[in-house]
Amino acid sequence: MKNKNKIAAILLLTLFVGGICLYSWNQFPNSKSNEVKKGDEKQLANPANFMTDSAYVYIEKQVAFGPRVPGSAAHASCAEWMKSKLSSFGFDVKEQTGTWPNWQGIAQPIRNISASFRPQAKRRILFAAHWDSRPYADKDADFSKQRTPIDGANDGASGVGIILELARMANQLPEGIGMDVLFLDAEDGGKPEWEPAASDDYLTWCLGSQLWAKQTTSRAARYAILLDMVGADGAKFNKEEYSVTNAGGAVDRIWAIAEKIGHGSYFPQQKIQGIVDDHIFMNQVIPTLDIVDMRPGAMGAQNFEFGSSHHTHSDNMSVISKNTLKAVGETLAYTLWNVE
Ligand SMILES: [Zn+2]
Structure with a gap:
């Protein structure tokens, strides 16, 4: 590469602004993907x-409404609050509604909330998270409480919280950059563990994204980032298999940004097994990656699992770590401010 010395010189002269270093794209690992290569020699803009x-x-605030189980008063209040926040941040807010069969075969009413900022801007990212909370605590050690809904502070509310904060920042985005938001309903009402398992059980999850994929035929952004369980203390966001398959360039880019701004310990470079989440259905419309907390579990170092509070009553505000929110939020802010 003919500009290598020049880039090295630029790197040596790199300034520290606000404690965060500016780097050349050329220094990113995994720079084989088009998405990273295209930005060669460009410095990261500060968000x-x-x-x-x-x-x-x-x-x-979401947790204070109570469990956001579809059909509940807490669910309805939370929807209105999220819509009013997005409107106040200058977003054009829409609601997509319909029904989808739940695990009992009953038509489940769905409220997906989508919003866009600067809809004409070509440079943009779609940020998605589910906003419902699980109606069951079917992994709770206390059997007597398994049929009651969970707070879902991490599983649901954390993704929405980070995206709302990014949306609050949107009016400071450089000209030409836009942002889309998708809050998906009914992700977490899948068949409970006390029921006999079947091979098509994965279809009982992610009802909101299944409906959205059916209703949505075009996309504005080049790719989407799904956030799920992004707030717990000690979170590890490894490279989930379907994310790598469908949006590998964006995965490499985001993980490289995390590393460069000092949040690499939250974003290990390890590739792990695929999971059922909204991204597998969103992928029918837009390449989507999932930032989701999975850690080596009891079955050994190669078997990644959700954290111990997953689908239990321990998933409350006590598991939420500001350090984790900061790591994810700053990584995504840098990603958005430098989108191509
Ligand atoms: Zn869940």
């Missing part, structure tokens, strides 16, 4: 300030 406390308060 607006991701306010961790603000994201935390957005999570707290």
Whole structure:
């Protein structure tokens, strides 16, 4: 590469701004993908300030409504609150509704909330998260509480909280960059563990994204980032298999950004097994990657599992870590501010 010395010189002269180093794209590992290569020799632009406390308060607010189980008063109140927040941030907000059969075969009403900022801008990312909470605590050690809904502070509210904070920052985006938001309903009402398992059980999850994929025929952004369980203390966001398969270039780019801005310990480079989440259905419309907390489990170092609070009553505000919110939020802010 003929510009290598020049790039090295630029790197030596790199300034530290706000404690964060500016790097050449050329220094990114995994720079084989087109998405990274295209930005060769370009420095990372600094984003607006991701306010961790603000994201935390957005999570707290959702939990305070009560479990956001579809059909409940808490669910309805939370929908209105999310829509009003997005409107106040200058987004054009729409609601997509319909029904989808749940695990009992009953038509489940769905409320997906989508919003866009600067719809004409070509440079943009779609950020998605589910906003419902699980109606069952079917992995809770206390059997007497397994049929009651969970707070879902991490499983649901954390993704929405981080995206709302990014949306709050949107009016500071450089000209030409836009942002889309998708809050998906009814991700987490899948068949409970006390029921006999069947091979097509994966279809009982992610009802909101299944409906969305059927209703949505075009996309504005080149790719989407799904957030799920992004707030727990000690989170590890490994490279989930379907994310790598469908949006590998974006995965490499985001994980490289995390490394460069000092959040690499949250984003290990390890590739792990695929999981059922909204991204597998969103992929029918737009290449989607999933940032999801999975850690080596009891079955050994190669078998990654969701954290111990998953689908239990321990998934409450006590598991939420501001350090984790900061790591994810800043990584995504840099990603958005530097989108191509
Ligand atoms: Zn869940």
